Amino acid sequence: MARKNVFGPEFDSASDAAPDQAATFVDARPLANLDRPLRRSGPVGAFSQSLGTMSEKAQRADILEKKLAHGQAVVELDPTDIDSSFVPDRLVGDPGDLDGLVSQIREHGQQVPILVRPHPVVDGRYQVAYGHRRLAAIKTIGGPVRAVVRPLSDEQLVVSQGQENNARTDLSYIERTFFALRLERRGFSRDIIMSSLGVDKAALSRMITLAASLPDELIEAIGPAPGYGRTRWAELAGLLEIASSKTKALTLVNAEGFSALSSDARFAHIAEQLRTVPRKTSAKQWTADGVKVVKITETESAHTLSFNKAALPDFGVFVEQRLDGLYDEFLRQKKELKA
Known part of the structure; x- marks a missing residue:
């Protein structure tokens, strides 16, 4: 038995036997490439099939919307309709550091879609969760950007943003650290920030403490x-x-x-x-029996002891002769602390 043409239009058995009597097909506007042309088999049948197909179209449109809402569909958006994340995770790098990505996308196309959410404030606009560099490259090249649209809360956005960058390992240490500080300033909990960056509580505390000790202007300038x-x-x-x-x-x-x-x-x-x-110099005196015997001066590169020979003429020589023993005692103490 010959196989039917499984890739072409469907015919009923009568039409298969007599191709010259096959029903005439009309092109319908497809809905996400899910529609099929209709066949006509009389007024009642055509009307019934039309109702069935309209219902099928509505169901498929609903499925498409649900897929889009859950980030299961990739769509094309105008890059000018997309804003950056409300918490930036990137710092301005070297001049021209985007050139390589622009060349790659221009040659091979955008292979990986970006993730966006509908803008929480402005209708008709979107906000990036991740894919800022891809978006910037597409803006340079021109044309639409491929994106997954997903309704995300602020917490979901920053977690997605951080986890994607962690997976791609393309953020530097200071970018991750400064991102953590920015999230905390925005009022996000430490648990959310840890989930975003994939670090534990101790590591996060060190990151935020370090970032806070540096002026924002300096971090952004470097x-x-x-x-x-x-x-x-x-x-x-x-x-x-x-x-x-x-x-x-x-x-x-x-x-x-x-x-x-x-x-x-x-x-x-x-x-x-x-x-x-x-560096500022700090100085103090060591006294014995109410007499200033040793002046101690400390700078960034030196720690100096100056002995008052008028007060104790031989004390400096006494200490000098015992430097070897003091050094051995110093090493023993360091070894005991490490044990």
Whole structure:
């Protein structure tokens, strides 16, 4: 038995036997490519089939809307109708760092859709959960952007935003840290922020503390600095503890030519310049029997003991002769603390 044409229009058995008597087909406007052409088999049959198809169309349209609402369908949107997330997770990077993505999408098309939600305030607009760089690239290229539209609460948006970036591992340490601080400032709970970033409570606390110790203006001016992690940013925070260092740092970021540097170069330049800021000197006296015997001076690079020879002429020599024993005792204590 010959197989029917399973990819073409359907015929009844009479039409199969006599193709010249086959019903005439009319093209109908498809609904998401789900519609099929109708066949005519008399007034009553045609009317009945029309009602059935109208009902089927309505059901399929309803299914399409539900899929769209649950993020199961990819649609094309005008990029100019889409706003960025209400909590940015990215910092301005190097000039031209979007060029590679633009070239890739121009050559291969947008392979991965972005996730957006209907704008909570402005009708007809959308807000990005993730895919900011893809959206920026499409705006450069022109044309529609492929997107999944999903109704998200603020909490769901920031969790989706953070988890997508974690999965793609394309945010730098300071971007993740600054994002955490911004979320907390917005009033999100620590549980939501931990879910968004995929970190535990202790790690999140360290991230927020570090970000809060750095001026926002400085973080934004340096940018993502992908080559520098937690240790180096903590070191930079330490260099900023002196008020004059903060003032100098903010002066440097506004200097001509600073923004033209790569983000890593901006970080290195700031750190190098802050290391040259003079530190305050602290000094105190060690007394014995009411007499000032030793003056103790501490700077960033030195810890100095000055012995008052007029008060105790031989005390300095006494300490000097025992330096080897003091050093051995110092090492023993460090070893015991580590044990």
